[in-house]
Amino acid sequence: MDPQHTPPKRTLTLRDVSEAAGVSEMTVSRVLRNRGDVSDATRLKVNEAAKKLGYVPNKIAGALASQRVNLVAVIIPSMSNMVFPEVMTSISEVLDETPLQPVIGVTNYQPEKEEAVLFEMLSWRPSGVIIAGLEHTDAARAMMQNADVPIVEIMDLDGDPIDAIVGVSQRRAGREMAEAIIAQGYRKIGFMGTNMPLDHRARKRLEGFTEALEKAGIGIADQEFYSGGSALVKGREMTETILKRSPDLDFLYYSNDMIGAGGLLYCLANGIDVPGKVGLAGFNGVELLDGLPKQLATMDAERHQIGRIAAEIIAARANGIDVEQRVELKPRLQFGDTLRR
Amino acid sequence: MDPQHTPPKRTLTLRDVSEAAGVSEMTVSRVLRNRGDVSDATRLKVNEAAKKLGYVPNKIAGALASQRVNLVAVIIPSMSNMVFPEVMTSISEVLDETPLQPVIGVTNYQPEKEEAVLFEMLSWRPSGVIIAGLEHTDAARAMMQNADVPIVEIMDLDGDPIDAIVGVSQRRAGREMAEAIIAQGYRKIGFMGTNMPLDHRARKRLEGFTEALEKAGIGIADQEFYSGGSALVKGREMTETILKRSPDLDFLYYSNDMIGAGGLLYCLANGIDVPGKVGLAGFNGVELLDGLPKQLATMDAERHQIGRIAAEIIAARANGIDVEQRVELKPRLQFGDTLRR
DNA sequence: TACAAGTATGTTATCGCTAACATAATTATT
DNA sequence: AATAATTATGTTAGCGATAACATACTTGTA
Numbered sequence: 001m002d003p004q005h006t007p008p009k010r011t012l013t014l015r016d017v018s019e020a021a022g023v024s025e026m027t028v029s030r031v032l033r034n035r036g037d038v039s040d041a042t043r044l045k046v047n048e049a050a051k052k053l054g055y056v057p058n059k060i061a062g063a064l065a066s067q068r069v070n071l072v073a074v075i076i077p078s079m080s081n082m083v084f085p086e087v088m089t090s091i092s093e094v095l096d097e098t099p100l101q102p103v104i105g106v107t108n109y110q111p112e113k114e115e116a117v118l119f120e121m122l123s124w125r126p127s128g129v130i131i132a133g134l135e136h137t138d139a140a141r142a143m144m145q146n147a148d149v150p151i152v153e154i155m156d157l158d159g160d161p162i163d164a165i166v167g168v169s170q171r172r173a174g175r176e177m178a179e180a181i182i183a184q185g186y187r188k189i190g191f192m193g194t195n196m197p198l199d200h201r202a203r204k205r206l207e208g209f210t211e212a213l214e215k216a217g218i219g220i221a222d223q224e225f226y227s228g229g230s231a232l233v234k235g236r237e238m239t240e241t242i243l244k245r246s247p248d249l250d251f252l253y254y255s256n257d258m259i260g261a262g263g264l265l266y267c268l269a270n271g272i273d274v275p276g277k278v279g280l281a282g283f284n285g286v287e288l289l290d291g292l293p294k295q296l297a298t299m300d301a302e303r304h305q306i307g308r309i310a311a312e313i314i315a316a317r318a319n320g321i322d323v324e325q326r327v328e329l330k331p332r333l334q335f336g337d338t339l340r341r
Numbered sequence: 342m343d344p345q346h347t348p349p350k351r352t353l354t355l356r357d358v359s360e361a362a363g364v365s366e367m368t369v370s371r372v373l374r375n376r377g378d379v380s381d382a383t384r385l386k387v388n389e390a391a392k393k394l395g396y397v398p399n400k401i402a403g404a405l406a407s408q409r410v411n412l413v414a415v416i417i418p419s420m421s422n423m424v425f426p427e428v429m430t431s432i433s434e435v436l437d438e439t440p441l442q443p444v445i446g447v448t449n450y451q452p453e454k455e456e457a458v459l460f461e462m463l464s465w466r467p468s469g470v471i472i473a474g475l476e477h478t479d480a481a482r483a484m485m486q487n488a489d490v491p492i493v494e495i496m497d498l499d500g501d502p503i504d505a506i507v508g509v510s511q512r513r514a515g516r517e518m519a520e521a522i523i524a525q526g527y528r529k530i531g532f533m534g535t536n537m538p539l540d541h542r543a544r545k546r547l548e549g550f551t552e553a554l555e556k557a558g559i560g561i562a563d564q565e566f567y568s569g570g571s572a573l574v575k576g577r578e579m580t581e582t583i584l585k586r587s588p589d590l591d592f593l594y595y596s597n598d599m600i601g602a603g604g605l606l607y608c609l610a611n612g613i614d615v616p617g618k619v620g621l622a623g624f625n626g627v628e629l630l631d632g633l634p635k636q637l638a639t640m641d642a643e644r645h646q647i648g649r650i651a652a653e654i655i656a657a658r659a660n661g662i663d664v665e666q667r668v669e670l671k672p673r674l675q676f677g678d679t680l681r682r
Numbered sequence: 683t684a685c686a687a688g689t690a691t692g693t694t695a696t697c698g699c700t701a702a703c704a705t706a707a708t709t710a711t712t
Numbered sequence: 713a714a715t716a717a718t719t720a721t722g723t724t725a726g727c728g729a730t731a732a733c734a735t736a737c738t739t740g741t742a
Contacts, residue, residue, distance in 0.1 A: 013699085023721075023722090024721065025700095026721075027722080029700065030721090035700095036720085036721095038720070039721090056464050058405075058464065058466060058698055058699070059461075059464040059699095060404045060465060060697085060699085064399075064401045064405050064727045064729085065698075065700040065726080066699080066701075066727085079430050080426065085423075085426050088447075089420050092420075101461060103445070104443075104445045106430075120400075120442060123399065125352075125400075125401060142395055143397065146395050146397075148352065230628045230629070230631040231632075232629055262632050265634060287573075288571070291577055293606060293610050354727095355729065365693080366692095366729080367691075367693080367729095367730080368690085368691060368692080370729070370730065374730090378688090378691090380689080380690060398729080399727090401729085402697090403728080403729050405697045405699085407697085407729080408731095409730095
């Protein structure tokens with residue numbers, strides 16, 4: 001350690017740079033932020049001094065003084081479900097064009113964790129919050145209401161937003177899928193999904209799905225739930241289980257594409273005629289599906305659009321521009337090769 | 342807006358709470374941080390006041406005053422490659438047990454972007470940095486050297502670390518895979534991978550792979566590169582291309598499991614005997630593979646271990662405990678069903 | 683009772699930067 | 713050349729918390 005015999009490094013401040021450049025701290029501050037009028041000569045001097053010293057500004061002090069923070073809190077339930085990294089990617093893309101920076105918090109689908117993460121993030125006084133879902137603890141909701149920064153709730157659309165909202169109606173997504181299935185003449189329908197009472201979006205899709213079925217006078221003929229483990233494997237296993245138990249099923253609806261893909265692979269491996277004997281459908285439109293031997297029917301949840309628009313709302317609001325408060329995206333049904341038509 | 346006729350809300354400070362509770366700001370600060378001796382009575386008063394007002398502390402001010410920040414910068418190249426979300430998940434798990442909080446930055450494999458992200462993050466004076474890879478711009482390296490916080494470089498092991506390092510030797514991983522393949526008698530070997538000169542880990546694996554082949558007197562018989570698009574689809578397409586062009590290949594090595602899975606699905610769909618006629622192997626051990634009809638041979642890069650250990654190093658150092666500086670994990674070869682033995 | 687030791691609270695001085703205003707230097711305008 | 717307008721720089725006073733020290737209040741004990 002310390003092979004260069006560096007002096008006991010006290011971290012550098014504006015003052016160090018200002019002394020090195022022979023100007024006031026304020027001038028250095030102006031140069032480093034490209035603010036106000038500074039002559040080219042001093043600008044050069046300052047930049048050189050800063051670079052030579054390896055000065056890194058202290059945003060903590062800057063933020064405290066200016067009452068401005070360029071961070072955007074993004075709160076999502078999980079990183080394992082590819083949906084969220086995808087949304088993140090779009091958010092990043094948009095914010096990259098602005099001075100804003102996303103900061104990610106993960107809740108593991110736990111409301112109390114969400115509350116804690118939110119509290120932590122709000123205590124850094126971000127310029128905006130993007131948060132998945134509409135279900136929050138009372139305290140979390142109150143915090144967001146009082147925070148006086150733009151809040152964008154994303155993914156879901158069924159409920160009362162705190163501020164802005166961008167998403168698809170999960171109920172509608174479920175309903176439309178059910179309607180499409182019924183329209184194609186399927187009647188004995190099985191459902192497979194995660195066993196996560198706190199995944200409200202999955203829950204709402206199932207509600208919409210069931211509701212539409214009931215309207216047509218049919219119910220879910222059989223169902224199966226899983227938790228944990230490899231979704232692809234679980235999809236395969238659940239499909240085997242449900243088909244053995246209820247061999248007369250003519251359609252299988254999966255709450256996500258990963259288990260749907262597992263189910264599809266099971267059917268193909270076992271010579272089950274898809275979509276002749278059984279139809280299949282999932283939800284989400286994950287990229288993975290494109291590579292499967294048959295295209296799984298699915299409904300695209302417009303995740304990239306959602307991320308993009310949410311970030312745009314925050315960016316606009318940060319510039320004092322007011323924009324639409326509610327953006328409803330329509331999930332797109334893709335028939336693929338597993339839902340006959 | 343403002344339907345409740347709320348007073349023009351100035352955000353709350355310690356002072357507001359202290360006035361409401363009838364104590365000094367310092368006492369409120371102590372209660373809210375559980376520091377020092379405070380009587381139960383005042384503790385109660387303060388907590389009630391804080392909750393009633395909905396006070397959210399200002400960590401910016403706190404950090405400036407205490408010169409302590411509980412953030413850990415985590416810098417990764419991408420969110421689309423599941424490898425990184427997985428590492429993130431492990432990091433989060435460990436940091437959840439501490440007062441530390443991860444903050445994620447994404448570089449898109451661009452050195453300049455990495456430098457910018459790093460600068461931005463260091464300007465928040467984090468308690469530590471976890472960064473993927475060993476290749477950085479000179480400026481980035483200098484910043485980390487001067488930052489006076491623990492730096493952990495992860496994933497890779499072939500090169501000179503700035504501070505601590507946790508990973509697998511990518512060269513060795515490539516080499517060992519080549520040796521296993523040769524040992525099983527395969528001789529005409531094709532390679533498929535991404536066309537990303539800045540993915541140094543993929544590059545090093547290929548180098549190690551080639552090197553080991555050469556030592557056995559063989560070279561790569563044919564190769565194919567891709568960029569962008571669905572990896573699964575690309576794997577399928579490249580496999581078709583390469584096998585049509587070089588029908589005598591008896592082994593296909595893929596730089597990642599996703600394209601490997603695509604290749605496997607192609608072979609299965611086209612009745613190609615695996616691993617009889619052609620053997621296949623990928624790299625990474627993604628969960629997805631467990632659900633495929635046949636298990637793809639692969640090498641697990643120990644991503645969860647890496648994330649866990651990196652976070653532990655930061656956590657330990659934050660507490661002044663010095664720990665191992667270099668942790669080499671050994672990639673584990675899994676033969677699966679596509680590499681005969 | 684008196685004094686030490688501990689417990690509970692308050693006071694003061696930063697932390698490193700920027701907003702806002704003040705002043706100096708330069709250029710334009712008549 | 714004198715004054716206004718513009719440009720370039722400096723000065724001062726916080727931002728909202730906490731560290732460190734100071735003080736007041738208990739309690740115990742000889």
